[in-house]
Amino acid sequence: MTPSTKPVRRETSAFVRERGLRPLVATIHGSLLLLRPKGLRSEEALDLGSAWSLAVKQRVARQQAEKRAARKAKR
Structure with missing residues (x-):
């Protein structure tokens, strides 16, 4: 991998208001x-x-919510 020593600027496909x-x-x-x-x-x-x-916290929270929903659906 190339180290990030110089600033790299890119226009993304995401939009904001x-x-x-x-x-x-x-x-x-x-x-x-x-x-x-x-x-x-x-x-x-x-x-x-x-x-x-x-990002890790959001992934874990999403997985926990899916687990809760699956348990609730079983009842």
Whole structure:
């Protein structure tokens, strides 16, 4: 894998409603993920480690909800 030393910026296929409907621009710089609506300067920064933790928590919560629904359906 190539290490992320230089910032890499890409326009994504995700859209947000921020002063109209705008595509998100994602920048990976080191261990940071910077997100901003295209054409605007305001950025939101995420640490990639935190993003990973959040994704794992969401997956576990979804699995637990599915399990609960399956148990409830059996009754």
